[in-house]
Amino acid sequence: MASLKRLIIDALKSLSRGRSFLQALLALWISPKSDPTKVKQTRKFQRAREEFLKEANELLLGPIGSNRFLRDEHSLIVPYNSDTNPNPDDPLLLLSKLLKEQFRQGLQNNPACMLPSYNHQLPGGHERGQHLAADIGGSTLRVGLVDLRGRETTDDDGNTIVHMDNYTIDKNVRLLAGADFFKWMAWKIETSVKKAIDAGHISRDGYESGDPMPMGLAWSFPLEQTSPNGGNICPMGKSFLACDGLVGQDLGATCNKVLQELKVKVEVVSIVNDSNATLLSSAYFNPSTRFGLILGTGVNIAAHLPVNLIGKSKFGNRPDSWYEQASHVMVNTELGMFGRDILPLTRWDKILKAGHERPDFQPLEHAVSGYYLGEVFRIALLEAIKTTGVLGGEVPPLMLEAYSMDTETMSLMVDGLHSGGKANQVFSQLYQLASDIPSNEDMRFMQQLAGYIAQRSASIVAASLFALWELKNEAEQNLVDELEPESPFSEETVVELQIERTTVGYTGSVLTYFPEYKETLQSYLDHVMLSAGHVLKDRRIELVPAKESSLIGAAVSLAGVMDEKERMRLDEKRTT
Structure with missing residues (x-):
């Protein structure tokens, strides 16, 4: 009882150093330096590593159905589709529908997100x-x-x-x-x-x-x-x-x-x-591009959407001539702001949220972007070290510091067993570990855990892209049904509906450098399209790289x- 009291007192003291109470308590509880009697207990280790990974799989991937997919030992994580029939009850499709409703509401009247640009025409390539x-x-x-x-x-x-x-x-x-x-x-x-x-x-x-x-x-x-x-x-x-x-x-x-x-x-x-x-x-290089995806430190999507999807108040004061020319407009979604109350949170996500200065500002960004993936991994790994004996049961002091695990280091863990020992070396030097730590068994454990976190990220981004694609198609179909055949927008909208392969131009460090992330995201896009009943040979959302996109895009504009x-x-x- 006395040791528990001391633990709480130490945690409260650490608040003066800028940590949240939950972060401080977790760090002191896990640290082998916090209480010598706890070290002896952790040497027995309460859980097997396989049991921890099984629970991590269920917590991170179970709510969105991603734990039903198989992992290939030679790559990050490759979703496996044993059934190509439509499945309206697919958890990832259901998440996409929830996101779609949040997007629809944001497009109507939220001044902080779904911001229409002034650009209503995509480049012609000339x-x-x-x-x-x-x-x-x-x-x-x-x-x-x-x-x-x-x-x-x-x-x-x-x-x-x-x-x-x-x-x-x-x-x-x-x-x-x-x-x-x-x-x-x-x-x-x-x-x-x-x-x-x-x-x-x-x-x-x-x-x-x-x-x-x-x-x-x-x-x-x-x-x-x-x-x-x-x-x-x-x-x-x-x-x-x-x-x-x-x-x-x-x-x-x-x-x-x-x-x-x-x-x-x-x-x-x-x-x-x-x-x-x-x-x-x-779009300058690929005429079928209708979305731009940035996934690095942060996350965002731009979408070329029908004007009829957007509340009039969102446009501010624009001349009538603008509306006479615009059937579609580029929209900055500010994607990271969405997902509140619909994204499933693990106990590790809740610890991250409790220590964040704006915990509800960007819920989706917390679950998918490079700034936060490493932090979720760090928090989960701290628990694993104490309960399973990973890294010899010893917590490196640096790992107790919030955001000390960046996504670049996490990506090394994912590819660790195929990097010729580089990942072991970098990890050991960064956290000042003994020469025999991490072991190959430690690397396999961290590879699996980091892979689950990355897989969840990719599946949520796929659900977001599909939700925006469906919104676009539904609004265009409504527009065709409402317009007179001689309307200047009628033919243009019909052409939009006939696009078979919608291109998503992407950039950002996670999509560019994280092992197999792009391929995993593409697999989830294919999966959710099939679940919704779209035959891939007829309609597909396809990822393509957009090199130096910000400068080239600014020049094109x-x-x-x-x-x-x-x-x-x-x-x-x-x-x-």
Whole structure:
């Protein structure tokens, strides 16, 4: 009883170091240093490893039916379909239906998500020329000169980007408040332009004596878009203070004001969300693209959806001419905000949630994105060390620190037995373990546990994509049924319904680098399509990579705006 009292007192003391009570209590309970009498008890180990893994399988995958799939010993996890008949009671399909209803509600009136852009047309692949583009991400500002050469001359070697510079957005930059952040951004843009001039990619005389150089901007944060080059700044999150004092003000106007004040001869002419940029980039090369998926540190999906799905209030003040031209619009879903009260939570998810400063802000992101996958793995592994004797029953001190297990390390565990000992070595060095730890048995255990967590992530992303695909198709069918045959949107919508293979352009570290993740996600998409009664040879959702998507997408958007301006100029000239 005395030792339990001491444990609780120590846990309460640790609150001053920023942990939640549950995190602190869990860490002290599991740590072999917390109570010597507990160490002796854990040497007996209450559970067999196989029993722990069986429960982990049920907790993580059982509620969505994924534990019925077989694992291939040579890859991450490969879903196995023994039955290709429709199954309306499939748990993953049922989860997708629940997500679809949340998406439908968000499209009607939620101001924080399902944000329609100003872009209503996807690129035709004819857009050409060199265009300056910038991508503001959570950790990096990238500035590049993009050479668009047309869909028919796609360069697979990545030479589409003529010049590019990367600038780290560290803690000091994130803490730049208001206009100070945009001044930092303007200085970096000017630096990149001057480098491109020195390299001969931009004419010095043309830049110095001509009009400001047009630039497309990919903005990785929520934005209430009001025009092709403007939108109301929203709270940014991720510790950024750039929005301080600027929430509700126009992003394009703010950028251009700072650029002018600092005499940087660049003008923001086009703005897109980074997920929309991924959609645009993929659609430029693949005309069947209707979704853009980002899955790295965070998660998001952009979707090209019928306007009739979206509540009028979501569009803000737009001219009647916009509605006369738009049957569809690109939507930034802010996917991570969904899933509340419908995603099954394990006890490890609940510990993560209890220690989070905004536990209900992004429920789906907590379950699928790279920032959180490693943390769920760490919490579950701590329990396994104490109860099963993994890693000799000794908890490495570093592993007691929240978020000390990143997803890159977790991915090594998944591929550990096939990496020639690299995973063992990296893990041992990171957590300062003895030379014989982790053993091959430890690696197999961690591989299986990490695989379950990754598999759950892939299945939830698949359910989300399918829900959006169904929403799109249902709304288009309703539109065809309601429109008159002579309506300008009727033929366009019928063409949309006839797309057999809908492409999802993807980018992000989890999809790109996590072993077999992309293949697992594709398998789940095929599975849920079959469960819903779609024959794969007729309809399929297909993942394709979108390389350098943010910069290329921003350039494609800029090219479209410039083409439209040129058309308007020529029309005005003909009229006069």
